[in-house]
Amino acid sequence: MPPLIQFKNLTKQFGKKVVLQDVNFEINKGEIFGIIGMSGSGKTTLLNTLIGFLEPEEGDILYSSENQYKSVFKNSMDVRRRFGFATQEPSFYPKLTIEENLDHFGALYNLSKSTRKNNTEKLLKLVGLESEKDQLAQTLSGGMEKRLGIACSLIHNPELLILDEPTANLDPVLREETWNLIKGINKTGTTVIVASHLLEELEDACDRIGILHDHAVIEIGTPDQLKGRYTKNEEIRLRVSGKHDQIEKAMGKSSYIESIKKEGDTLVFYTAMPLKALYQILDLVDKLNERIVSLEASKPSLKEIFESVYQR
């Protein structure tokens, strides 16, 4: 299937400061595409350029329309009709109610009254704000604000939804709810691009992830592909009741262990031979008469991949 969006040698700078340079990648229709990068790496710039709010110094962004590719910057009105954007900060009127906000932005997309009404009802249901529809937006909680922001971005049934840090400043429960919402939206056929620095969430929800580093998207792939590219190791997480230091010291000498990291009370062992390493660890724990609180063996997370990328 041809891609929905193509980034072609995109370069964007503010004054002399280069934020994006020669960015090239594609986004497929119907996927959830995650963009990961350090704070200040240019994620928001990338997204704002995609929506046409910023214009690049060089390069272009093409979108698929009627069996051809058109430039985002030469068809700004069409792009605005097709794409929806939910910003990191709330982007609606605090002094209007939820329903009024949706109705207002629907009008800005030139939707008819009946269409606005229908879409509003559906979206309120989708984001779970039906009972709060007459509430002023300024009285909403953080999670509700995010949902309202997403709803405002969807009022015109866009084919592409762009989300900038949708779960920032949310507690874990709300974050999970938000991701469930995003997945639900994606299931309706909307392509989603999400920018975030919360690696675990992207890893869980995204079909593909692009890593933004050094002004460019340096890696793109599924989470597993990325993990496979950056490390063959797996990780074993061990938490015992007492003698962490002794275990760490003893296992440090093991030839099966590539490296050990301490995360609070948890020892994380990185190993290319997880089975043999596991046996060694269990044996040592037994010898020390320690009690195992938790033990887990898994592939390394994106966090480790991310850190290893940034350490290069």
Next chain:
Amino acid sequence: MQTLIKIIKKNFKLLIRSKSSALIIILGPLLVIFLVGIAFDNLNKYSLNIGTYSEGYSDLTESFITKLQENNFKVQKVDSEENCVNMIKQGKLNTCITFPKDLTLESDKVNEIVFHVDNSKINLVWMVLETISSKLAERSSELSLDLTTDLLNKVDFTKTELYATRPTIVNLKTENQQGVDAIGAAIDNMGELRTKTSELKDSLLQKIEGAESVVSETSTKINKSNMTSTDKSSLITKLNEIGTYLYNMKGKLEAQSNTSVAEITQMENVLNDIGLKLNSIKSGLLSSNAKLNEVQASIDKIYNEVSTIQITNATTIVNPITTRIKPVATEKSYLNYLFPSLVILVIMFISILLSTTLVMMEKHSPAYFRNFITPTRDITFILATYLTNVILVFVQLIIILGISTYFFKAQILTAIPSTLLILLFTITLFTFVGMIIGYIFTSEETATLASISIGSIFLFLSNVILPLESMPAYIRNIAEFNPFVLGESLLRKAVIFQAGLPALQKELLLLLAYSVVLFLIIWLSQRAVRKHLGHRLIYMRYKKAQKKKVP
């Protein structure tokens, strides 16, 4: 259109839901018109506090003070000039008048009344001076009138007396002349008498001699004649007797005439004396007549001069030229006269501040970014802000005009079509000014400050603070293009003078031209703001993140 209406409705909802904004929008104009109506709905003259000082108050001074008090001015006597001046500085008095000691009207006496005023009260000082000067001038005119009337009466009396004196002089002259003539005649008579006496004597002598020659001739003739000697002798004897008689008569006559001559000579001398004296008297009388002629000439001259005085009315002399103020419009209260200025003032500040506020509200709204990523054009947002402002200002104007008309009977609702057009153009222009300020400035405080500054500049370069005519020429030339001045002038012409649209065309077109230019600036500003906003938001976030370096 639907989108435009939706945005306008959104703007109204946001304004109304902000309690402070709603309060100001509704109560603001009510407060303005209430205060203005109370302050200006009258034609009272200014109430002034006047201080007076004099080392000695004469009746004349008191009459001046009474004149001032007749006009409801509060006049108080102060104990010293210095105190009086200090009271002006403290604001307790508007002016201080120093009268000379024991003010009276005397010849060769100069009476000077001194005014002390506070020039720093620019809008009041000239009115104070003019009002008080006119009151004092009134009293001065009354005094002049009395003096002039007195003078005219005396002139009239003089003229009458002169006229009455003239016949007397004429009579005197005539009598003098008669005397002169009589004396002349007497002198002539005396001369004739003397002449006649001599002539008589000579005549008699001639006659006697004639008679003697006749006698002689007759004797000769008789001798020669053929008469008898007796006859001849008798005739000759008689002739000789006649001759003797004549000779004797001649002798007597000569003797008498000698006597007469002496007497006549003596008489002549006496007559000469008399004649001299009479001549002297005659000369005196002639001289007297000459002087009488001079007196008469002077009297005539005086009389003619006095008669040539054409203006004999004292009031006309004291006030040869009177002035009358005739207002070009029907007499109304201050509110009606000031209403055009007040309305434009309200429109200006409300339009500029409100439109700036609307733009700043939108710029600082969280939804501002979302507006930019919708397919609604910039011009729709601009028009929505403009129309929101126009509707709001019109609502406020309706409140102001309604209350003015109902409570204060201000006659404003005349020439409605042209008035509405003027108001619309003025509101449009000032709305655009406010919108530009909103787009240019980033913070609400600076935008508000800029709005007030711009409004103040428009206000200062107008007739409201000082008359434009009192400003330098180059400032006046600039002020003519001040939209506040244009709007006020248009409204005044339409409301007070009932001018039609053709008379207002030029200024309306100028306002329209301003509005078009301002609209273009707004459109360009909106595009610049969009670009600047995007760059600023992203770059600030980028810089912030770079500083934190949070993974």
